[in-house]
Amino acid sequence: MEPETPETRTPPASSSPFLAPGHTYSSVTDKISSLVLTRGTRRGWWFGFLVAFALLMALNYALAAVLIHGVGLFGINIPVAWGFAIVNFVWWIGIGHAGTLISAFLLLMRQKWRTSINRFAEAMTIFAVSCAGIFPLIHLGRPWLFYWLLPYPDTMGVWPQFRSPLVWDVFAVSTYATVSLLFWFVGLIPDLATLRDRARNRVAQVAYGILAMGWRGSAMHWSRYEMASLLLAGLATPLVVSVHTVVSFDFTIAIVPGWHSTIFPPYFVAGAIYSGFAMVLTLAIPLRKYYGLEDFVTMRHLDNMAKMLLATGLIVGYGYMMETFMAYYSGNSYDRTMMVNRMSGPYAFWYWLLISSNILIPLTFLWSSRVRRNVAALFVISLVVQLGMWLERFIIVVTSLHRDFLPSSWRMYYPTQWDFMAFFGSIGLFLTLFYLFIRYLPMISIFEMRELVHKTAAEEAGA
Numbered sequence: 001m002e003p004e005t006p007e008t009r010t011p012p013a014s015s016s017p018f019l020a021p022g023h024t025y026s027s028v029t030d031k032i033s034s035l036v037l038t039r040g041t042r043r044g045w046w047f048g049f050l051v052a053f054a055l056l057m058a059l060n061y062a063l064a065a066v067l068i069h070g071v072g073l074f075g076i077n078i079p080v081a082w083g084f085a086i087v088n089f090v091w092w093i094g095i096g097h098a099g100t101l102i103s104a105f106l107l108l109m110r111q112k113w114r115t116s117i118n119r120f121a122e123a124m125t126i127f128a129v130s131c132a133g134i135f136p137l138i139h140l141g142r143p144w145l146f147y148w149l150l151p152y153p154d155t156m157g158v159w160p161q162f163r164s165p166l167v168w169d170v171f172a173v174s175t176y177a178t179v180s181l182l183f184w185f186v187g188l189i190p191d192l193a194t195l196r197d198r199a200r201n202r203v204a205q206v207a208y209g210i211l212a213m214g215w216r217g218s219a220m221h222w223s224r225y226e227m228a229s230l231l232l233a234g235l236a237t238p239l240v241v242s243v244h245t246v247v248s249f250d251f252t253i254a255i256v257p258g259w260h261s262t263i264f265p266p267y268f269v270a271g272a273i274y275s276g277f278a279m280v281l282t283l284a285i286p287l288r289k290y291y292g293l294e295d296f297v298t299m300r301h302l303d304n305m306a307k308m309l310l311a312t313g314l315i316v317g318y319g320y321m322m323e324t325f326m327a328y329y330s331g332n333s334y335d336r337t338m339m340v341n342r343m344s345g346p347y348a349f350w351y352w353l354l355i356s357s358n359i360l361i362p363l364t365f366l367w368s369s370r371v372r373r374n375v376a377a378l379f380v381i382s383l384v385v386q387l388g389m390w391l392e393r394f395i396i397v398v399t400s401l402h403r404d405f406l407p408s409s410w411r412m413y414y415p416t417q418w419d420f421m422a423f424f425g426s427i428g429l430f431l432t433l434f435y436l437f438i439r440y441l442p443m444i445s446i447f448e449m450r451e452l453v454h455k456t457a458a459e460e461a462g463a
Contacts, residue, residue: 018112019452020295028296028449032442033198035291041439044290049435055428062421063138071141073418077411079404080397084419085139086250087393088426091275092132093173093247094268094389097240098276099125100180103187104236107229113304115448116296120287120438121280122184127433128279129177131426136169138422165249172246176239183232189215189225190447244272251396257338258400261326267319274312274358275389277305281382283434285375287443296444299373306372309362309385317359334405342399346412351395357388 066073076083099121106114137143149160149170160167193215196208215221248268251259281302288297327339342351361384365371372378403410437443 018115018298018300019449020298023295023453025450025453028453029194029198029446031296032444032446032449033195035438036195036440036442037199037204045435045439049432049439052428052431052435055425056432057425057428058421059134059425059429062418062425063134065418066138066422067143071139073416074422075413075415075419077413079409079411080401080413082139082397082401083413084415084423085135087390087397088423089132089135089139090247090250090268090393091390092128092135092426092430094244094272094275095279095386096125096128096132096176096180096276097244097269097272098280099123099128100176100183100236100240101273101276102280103183104233105240107233108237112452113301115452116293116298116301116444117280117284117305118448119187119445120283120434120443122180122187123434123437123441123443124276124279124283125180126177126184127430127437129173129180130433131430133173133177134426134429135422136166165246165253168246168249172243176243179232179236179239183229183236186225186228186232187445188441189213190217191442191445193217194446195442240273241269244268251400256400257332257334258342258396261323263319263322263326267316267323270312270315270319271389271392274309274316275386277308277312278382278385278389281305281309281378282386285379285382287438289375291443293444296449302375302378303369303372306366306378306381309381310366313358313362313366313385317363320355320359338400338403341403342395345399345403347395347399347402350391351399354388354391354395357384358392359388 071085074083074085076085099118102114102121103118103125106118137146140146149167151160189212192208193212196205196212199205199208245265245268248264252261252264254260284297284302284305288294324339327335342348362381365377365381371381398413402413
């Protein structure tokens with residue numbers, strides 16, 4: 001066996017290229033567009049889509065039952081008036097944050113590693129926000145009166161309670177969804193024109209032609225496109241911070257032990273990016289394997305996302321530590337009792353599973369470059385982090401409520417089958433939308449990858 005030399009040693013992920021060598025403008029365009037314009041649909045796609053669609057039908061059934069019979073079907077009670085619905089809302093909103101961060105913030109920072117993953121990360125944002133919006137509406141009890149939350153002209157002089165953070169959520173989430181949708185669609189326009197020009201089917205030509213909005217690739221078109229992208233990125237970047245900060249206000253302005261904490265806004269933002277990058281890894285790893293995109297989504301992309309998981313995981317761990325420290329340091333008996341209840345009470349198993357999933361497992365293994373280069377290990381860690389982030393929201397909501405100030409009002413919270421149907425059904429809605437996206441729209445930006453080909457060739461020539 002020959003000794004390992006600098007020429008034969010496998011390069012670390014941090015030094016590998018963002019695009020595998022040997023690609024040209026035409027090879028990049030052919031590879032990505034063929035995934036959309038191919039005549040047949042793969043059996044694996046059909047299997048995954050049908051499973052997701054079945055879960056979506058379970059969601060529809062659960063929503064119909066709740067509309068007919070009321071939110072009493074859920075496990076909520078007094079004092080735990082917030083249950084799975086609010087847990088799922090905060091979890092889904094958090095998942096959508098990484099897409100905006102990758103698309104907008106890294107665009108402003110001129111980071112090339114966003115190129116291969118920004119398109120499906122943006123789509124993930126739109127679909128996650130769509131799932132999140134369902135839960136506050138059904139939790140209203142009378143969802144057909146949701147427009148009462150909007151400041152519509154009212155002759156009776158009855159306006160929304162603007163001091164309520166739930167009303168703030170309406171403005172923050174709707175703004176976030178609008179800007180994210182515009183940013184995603186604007187980025188698609190050049191690629192839609194490419195699909196329009198390469199499509200053989202007349203229906204596809206017309207559909208992509210309408211969506212391309214007359215794009216011809218002129219200098220004026222590109223100038224306006226660049227300006228619109230920068231403006232939308234500038235709008236979207238502060239929304240990453242503001243939206244989940246507003247969501248954290250749902251808890252922090254309430255004088256409830258475990259909620260009334262000044263660390264919640266930055267802690268929620270870091271947790272949102274943490275769970276969002278975990279979801280990007282969960283989606284990117286199967287996509288690159290199933291569609292043969294290892295040349296585009298390279299180990300360097302996965303390594304960078306794993307480092308982002310590590311960084312945000314450290315911030316989340318610091319938030320847990322400070323939350324525990326302040327409960328004891330404050331001298332407030334209610335805060336101390338709440339923290340002891342989390343660690344040793346009836347929900348203690350879920351609390352320690354949360355600590356293991358969010359802190360112990362990721363922060364133990366992600367320091368190792370060998371783990372960050374192991375695709376299977378990264379996939380498992382991403383799933384573990386998503387479980388941990390969902391449990392975090394569950395612990396925050398339930399353990400702060402189920403034992404209130406008065407022992408006489410203490411009560412356990414047990415989710416019902418309708419809670420689980422709504423939760424897993426929302427995952428089905430997310431996956432159904434995502435399967436349709438990867439089938440009919442380019443999951444990787446064609447024109448940005450062509451730019452990367454040009455930059456990579458220029459760097460190689462300079463070297």
